[in-house]
Amino acid sequence: MLDAAQTTTTSLPAATGVGYKPQHFSNILAGADPVKWLEIHAENYMGAGGRPIAQLRALSERFPLSVHGVGLSIGGEGRLDPDHLARLKHLIDWLNPASFSEHLAWSTHNIDGAGGYFNDLLPLPYTDATLTRICAHVSEVQETIGRTMLLENPSSYLVFNESTWDEVAFLREVARRTGCGLLLDVNNVFVSATNLNLDPRAYIDAFDHAAVGEIHLGGHDEDEDDHGAPLLIDSHGREIADPVWALYAHTIAVGGPKPTLIEWDNDVPAWDVLAREAVRAATLLEGVHA
Numbered sequence: 001m002l003d004a005a006q007t008t009t010t011s012l013p014a015a016t017g018v019g020y021k022p023q024h025f026s027n028i029l030a031g032a033d034p035v036k037w038l039e040i041h042a043e044n045y046m047g048a049g050g051r052p053i054a055q056l057r058a059l060s061e062r063f064p065l066s067v068h069g070v071g072l073s074i075g076g077e078g079r080l081d082p083d084h085l086a087r088l089k090h091l092i093d094w095l096n097p098a099s100f101s102e103h104l105a106w107s108t109h110n111i112d113g114a115g116g117y118f119n120d121l122l123p124l125p126y127t128d129a130t131l132t133r134i135c136a137h138v139s140e141v142q143e144t145i146g147r148t149m150l151l152e153n154p155s156s157y158l159v160f161n162e163s164t165w166d167e168v169a170f171l172r173e174v175a176r177r178t179g180c181g182l183l184l185d186v187n188n189v190f191v192s193a194t195n196l197n198l199d200p201r202a203y204i205d206a207f208d209h210a211a212v213g214e215i216h217l218g219g220h221d222e223d224e225d226d227h228g229a230p231l232l233i234d235s236h237g238r239e240i241a242d243p244v245w246a247l248y249a250h251t252i253a254v255g256g257p258k259p260t261l262i263e264w265d266n267d268v269p270a271w272d273v274l275a276r277e278a279v280r281a282a283t284l285l286e287g288v289h290a
Contacts (some may be wrong), residue, residue, distance in 0.1 A: 006070050010063050011216060012037050012098045012154045012259035014289075018274055018284040023122045024152035025055050025273035030062070034282035035275070036088050037098070038173075039066040045095075046087040056095070056143065066261070067092065074137045074151070075124045076104050085144050090218040099214055099259075101150035102141070103184045104171065105135070126170045131177075142260045144284055148211045149228075151175070152183035155234035156192040168193075181213040185257075186248045187240065189221050191232040200247050209255030216280060218263035237266035240277060249284050257288045 015036035020028070030033070038059060045056055059065065069088065072080060092100060105123065124130050134151075141149055151174060153167065165173070177183055184207060192202035219238035223231045240248075240262070252258065262277045 007115040009283060012066055014216050014257040014259055015236060015285065016278045017066065017259060017261045018035070018278055019265060020059065020262060021264075021268050022052065022055060024271045025059075029062075035063075035065040037066065037070050037259065038259070040102075041120050042067050042088055043071045043090055058199075060095060064098040065095060066101065067095065067097045067257075069100070069102040072102050072141065073105075074141070075134060076137075077109065077133070080137055080140055081253050083086070085141070088141075089145050089274075092147070099150060100145060100147065103152045103154060103216060104174075105154050123154060123156055123158065123160070125190070126163040126165035126167060128164065129239040131165065131170060131173060134174055135177045138180050140175060142178065142180065148180055150183040152185055152216070152243070153188055155185070155188040155232075157195050159196060168203060168206045168208075172211070175208060175211045176243055180210040180211075181249070182208060183214045184209075184212045184214060184255075185216040185218070185252065186251055187216065187218045187220055187232060187244050187263075189246050190241075190247055191234050194230055194232045201250055204247065204251050204254060207255070212255060212258055215248070215251065215258045215260045217244065217277075219261060222242075235266060236263045238264075239273075240280075245280065245284075252284065252288045257285050 013036050016033050016034050017037035020038040020040050028038070045052055047053065071084060074080075098202065123196065124134075138149065138151060151171065153171060157165075171182055179280055186204075186261070189200050189203050193197065195205060217240050218236045219236070219240055220235065221233040221235045223233060225231045248260075260281050262274060262278070262281060265275055
């Protein structure tokens with residue numbers, strides 16, 4: 001576990017944020033209400049300079065920022081990529097964000113000594129061996145960047161027969177062993193619950209809300225599996241569905257107001273469309289605050 005004396009601690013406001021997209025830069029500077037913080041994907045800002053870095057520096061002077069990683073492969077069987085970790089540390093050091101998070105997933109694999117990268121966040125069996133590996137990787141990240149990180153629950157489309165932990169208990173144990181926080185993606189809960197025929201409210205009720213440092217909300221696509229059963233895809237490419245809004249309202253009623261991000265990464269809309277989603281989240285948060 002990371003030594004508290006070596007930890008940089010900052011925090012996001014318990015308010016609404018959005019995933020930053022460069023096409024919204026002018027709109028944000030002109031007036032971002034109700035958006036109070038922004039999130040970036042780490043891998044988009046690991047370069048040495050140019051317009052992306054200049055815009056990020058300007059935004060960091062006006063907003064708390066969250067850095068969300070998508071490429072560390074926390075669940076990978078091999079060691080974490082030291083070059084990727086070094087670039088992440090450099091970004092964290094100069095930006096000093098309020099939060100850093102990554103996914104409970106894997107995206108890299110070594111085959112006959114050759115590294116392979118999959119452009120996806122792939123699921124894991126929840127076993128003792130997986131738990132040990134995840135905790136080691138989380139601890140390595142935290143020691144490298146000198147701060148606690150948040151670990152995000154995945155969207156799931158299958159269950160591994162060898163799993164001996166349920167997901168909520170697995171995440172709770174990772175947080176206990178490493179001292180990391182958790183990122184609760186409510187849309188992922190709804191997607192997984194629908195696909196696996198689970199109760200999403202029971203998942204939320206059992207979650208370790210004291211460890212939650214951030215909530216994500218996003219859109220999903222609807223499909224069917226080969227048997228005609230509903231199959232939801234975590235796409236981040238459309239408005240948040242009404243059942244997810246209802247689950248979010250339940251989440252903050254149970255766990256209290258938390259920093260809440262609107263994720264929209266594909267088919268990115270005009271700023272006013274994204275802002276309307278942020279207004280809806282802010283209204284629900286204000287009700288809990290009241």
